[in-house]
Amino acid sequence: MIPRSLACLFRITALLLLLPVSLFAQQPPYDVFPPAEPPYYRVRYEASTQPGELIFPVNYTAWIPPGVKSLRGVIVHQHGCGEGSCKSGLTGAYDLHWQALAKKHDCALLSPSYEQPEKADCQMWCDPRNGSATAFLKCLNDLGAQSGHPELSEVPWTLWGHSGGGHWAGGMVMLYPDRVAAAWLRSGVPFLKPDPARTTIKSHTLPKAALQVPMMCNLGTKEGVTVKDGRFAGVWPGNEAFFHEVRGQGGLVGIAVDPLTSHECGNQRYLAIPWLDACLAARLPKSSAGPLNVMPTETVWLAPITGTEAVSASKFSGDPLQAIWLPTEAIARSWMQYIKDSAVTDVTPPPAPTNLQVSGNVLTWECDADLESGLTSFIIERDGEFLANFPEKAQNPFGRPIFQNLQYSDTPVQPLAVMQFTDAKAETGKQHAYRVIAVNTAGLKSQPTAVSRK
Structure with missing residues (x-):
């Protein structure tokens, strides 16, 4: 006869086995x-114990532009190595600035979060051959079914990655070049030749099709360019070797050195998002069923790898296969500003906020981010006069102050910022008229919302 205590334990265990595994495996x-x-x-997969499969749990969150009928692509925002960076991936799909890029091109915005313990080997996910590529393909199928957009499993990919995420994004270009519209590699690239100093990292083969994928190598000047020692000193030699190997074979690759930073992301999004916008405009087919377009050649600008000035390809006097590749004149001019002081300019105001609602003394509204410069804050007006800046002081320890604030891997902080303001000084019983104005990170102001009265 089974003791009562043991029988009770069996019953509890049986009930627990019926619950989702994620309730137990997901830990701080x-x-x-x-x-x-x-x-x-969102979908989440547990770690696998099978050879060649992903050894870490992974969480994928996707944002689908409301009202989109058929997706034309998916933009992947991939965090870097380490527990803090991996955790930051949990908010990547909620970034308003990246959503603006996705919305413009009818793309989903997807952010993985690999649940890597702090001291675990990052290569077990950032090398896509170690199971993360298979998990990514699976998530596209599952998120497509969940969202009612089955085309998500077939559309082209646009890849942004930081550090180990850059290694992953570049690796995906090598493995699936026909699927990738463009790739931005921040502080991390795949190895194309064996590196005696990194015996645990496998090199990739550079397929001919990858030469047609626009790629930008982006790193901080303190990662081996002007600062030659320290933890990140090897980033520049790795980027330089990758650039010469790809560009030397005619690949569409550039280098943008951030003049202010080390491994943190800084202000790179103000060049990355316009660069990706230009590539997507040229590469994406009109429907999800068509193949990727070839990048045009007549708009290309070139620059010396260590230079600061870009010119039209037709006017470039050096070896074009040793020159930084830039897709358009507008991007080339932004690149010249970025590598000087990272202050990419913007002359267009942000979109105006919409759907302003007033309930009691609480204001809520909606607002798309400015594609070029994102959002930094909002101006609240009451009865035609300035009431407040919201937030009172925007923050971002790694670059321009921004409404959502940013983490090290270029994702919003938690809890997420909300577009809600309480007028603590409203006069009781008096009707007030409110307006809201958006301000982008370049300091430009939008048109105001329509007046809303409480």
């Missing part, structure tokens, strides 16, 4: 993340 710091309600969708 990966157990706190924003809710995934439409237009957000």
Whole structure:
């Protein structure tokens, strides 16, 4: 006869086995993340013990532009190595600035979060051959079914990656060049030749098709360019070798050195997003069924690898296969500003906020981010006069102050910023008229919302 205590234990165990595994496996710091309600969708996979499969749990969150009928692509924002960076991936799909790029091109915005313990080997996910490529393909199928957009599993990919995420994004270009519209590699690239100093990292083969994929190598000047020692000193030699190997064979690759930073992301998004916008405009087919377009050649500008000035390809006097490749004149001019002081200029105001609602003394509204410069804050007006800046002081320890604030891997902080303001000084019983104005990170102001009265 089974003792009563043991029988009770058996019953409890049987009940626990019926519950989702994720309830037990998800542990700090990966157990706190924003809710995934439409237009957000999430899937999570447990770690595998099978050879060649992903050894870490992984969480994928996707944002689908509301009202989009058929997706034309997916933009992947991939964090870097280490527990802090991996945790930051939990908010990547909620970034308003990246959503603006995705919305413009009818793309999903997807952010993985690999649940890597702090001292675990990052190569076990950032090398896509170690199971993360297979998990990524699976998530596209599952998120496509969940969101009602089955085309998500077939559309082209646009890849942005930081550090180990750059290694992953570049590796995906090598493995699936026909699927990638463009790739931005921040502080990390795949190895194309064996490196005696990095015996645990496998090199990739450079396929001919990868030469047609626009890629930008982006790193901080303190990662081996002007600072030759320290933890990140090897980033520049790796980027330089990758550039020469790809560009020397006619690949569409550039280098943008951030003049202010080390391994942190700094202000790179103000060049990365316009660069990706230009590449997507040229590469994406009109429908999800068509193949990727070839990048045009007549708009290309070139620059010396160590130079600061770019010119039209037709006017470049050096060896073009040793020169930085830039897709258009507008991007070339922004590149020249970026490598000087990272202050990429913007002359277009942000979109105006919409749907301003007033309930009691609480204001809520909606607003798309400015594609070029994102959002830094909002101006609240009451009865035609200035009331407040919201937030009172925007923050970002790694670059321009921004409404959502940013983490080290270029993703919003938690809890997520919300577009809600309480007028604590409103006069009781008096009707007030409110307006809201958006301000981008270049300091430009939008048109105001329509007046809303409480």
